[in-house]
Amino acid sequence: QVQLVESGGGLVQAGGSLRLSCKASGRAFNFYTMAWFRQAPGRERAFVAAISWNGGSTVVADSVKARFTISRDNAANPVYLQMNNLKPEDTADYYCAAGTVRPVIGRQASDYDYWGQGTQVTVSS
Numbered sequence: 001q002v003q004l005v006e007s008g009g010g011l012v013q014a015g016g017s018l019r020l021s022c023k024a025s026g027r028a029f030n031f032y033t034m035a036w037f038r039q040a041p042g043r044e045r046a047f048v049a050a051i052s053w054n055g056g057s058t059v060v061a062d063s064v065k066a067r068f069t070i071s072r073d074n075a076a077n078p079v080y081l082q083m084n085n086l087k088p089e090d091t092a093d094y095y096c097a098a099g100t101v102r103p104v105i106g107r108q109a110s111d112y113d114y115w116g117q118g119t120q121v122t123v124s125s
Contacts, residue, residue, distance in 0.1 A: 002026040002114045004096045009119030012086055020081040020119060022096030031098040031113070033106050034079040036070065038092035038121075045095070050103035051079060059103045064090070086123045093118040 008020040022034060035050035049060040049070035058070050069082040083090065097112035106112065 002031075002098065004098060004114055004116035006094065006096045006116045006119040009094060009121045011122045011124065014087055014123055014125050016086055016123075017082070017084045018086065018121060020083065020094055020096075020121075021078045022080075022116060023078040024096075024098055024114075032100050033098070033103050033112075034072070035097045035099075035103070035106055035112060036079075036081045037095045037097060037109060038090075039095065039118075040092040043092075045109045047107040047109075048094070049081060050106050052103055057103045059107070061107075083121075086121075088123045088125045091121060091123050093120050 003025045005023050008018060012018055032053050033050050036048040037045045038048050039045040047061050051058045051070045051072055055072045060068055067085045072079045095118045096116040098114045099112035101111040
């Protein structure tokens with residue numbers, strides 16, 4: 001019933017920027033939090049950032065806090081992940097997630113109820 005679709009991934013040179021988008025359809029307005037996770041080959045899915053339904057609360061992983069920003073215009077618009085100064089270690093599949101968990105504690109994949117299929121980000125050196 002709920003569908004999440006990511007877009008904006010691609011190939012970028014180190015130091016460049018990408019903006020990922022996540023659009024939710026269905027009854028997504030009932031979800032309190034939208035989040036981004038990433039998974040590199042052979043690695044576990046890792047938390048990147050989360051945002052509340054109204055954008056009033058955000059959490060960004062320490063590993064990317066200086067370079068990544070999560071945002072949304074309002075609850076009716078897509079959620080964005082602005083990624084600046086990208087590094088090769090950022091290469092991964094990036095996934096959008098939705099759930100009722102609050103952003104301050106929603107740092108595990110098991111906290112979320114719905115997932116997109118992912119968008120691939122590759123950063124070349």
